[in-house]
Amino acid sequence: MKITVERLVSISAVVTLAAIVLMVVSIVFPKPLLLVMAMSLGQGIGTLSLALYLLAIALDLQGFRGEVEEDAAGTAPGSGPPAP
């Protein structure tokens, strides 16, 4: 499976949604186990997904710089790989 910036961002979005669901469930149904899950697993995977997004953006910026150099050589400008 090819890893692209878009795919990383999509994975990050899905994981963040899962983290948000965990945290919201603990707010709506504040039971001990759910609170512990939200404060540990929920926030853990939320932080992980943010790190994944920042990694994706860093990779995208690196790609963007490469394209600036290509622009100087006369190729078409763009802000990153095209959307699928």
Place this chain on the structure above:
Amino acid sequence: MPEIDSVEQLLKIAALVCAAVAAAILIWYLVRKPQLNRPVKVLLLIGLGVMPAGVALTGNIAGYEYTLKRPFCGSCHVMGAYVRDASNPESKSLAAIHSRNRRFGEESCYVCHADYKMFGAITTKLNGLKHLYYYVTEYAYTGPDGEGGPTIHLYKPFKNGSCQQCHSTSAPRWSGVAEHQGMLDEIRSGEMSCIGCHSEVHPTALAHRAKAEKPAGEKEEHK
């Protein structure tokens, strides 16, 4: 529309609003798959970072506030007998009398059982995790009020300091009790426990019932 009458409720609403905004942004991105230009990146940073951080922060505080309340303590079925007694307006137990006091109110379990040192809230919550561990491993499949499970007991003896938050041991009415006068130094030093005499704290609790299992050598419950 229900009234917002506490900071906890306000924080919960803030957390839910943050969650809704984050979910809307992320679902929009996943469905539409727009090109990753600068506005989309900033929007995603809000949806992936700022809003979830808002949910976590406000949710943590709201969750913490809720963990101080009696219904939360009663959400583990083994605490049923304790919580029912504390909430009973007819009960004459110490737990019930104190729960009827506004200073304690809905937070009566926490006010009496929390540690009162610099990191008291942290050690209390760490003990809460221990409660959860024991609940899952030893009490999860016990009877309606924990029947059949091990005797419930405190991890450490109940400290007079909890009582002395309000009963300073210097008020005239308190000092007027002959028994208090006779052992003032022992009470203040903790050598003599308040609940040594005032033992009817949780009279309906499982540990006080005739059929309760009590492992050999284990101390009587201190509440």
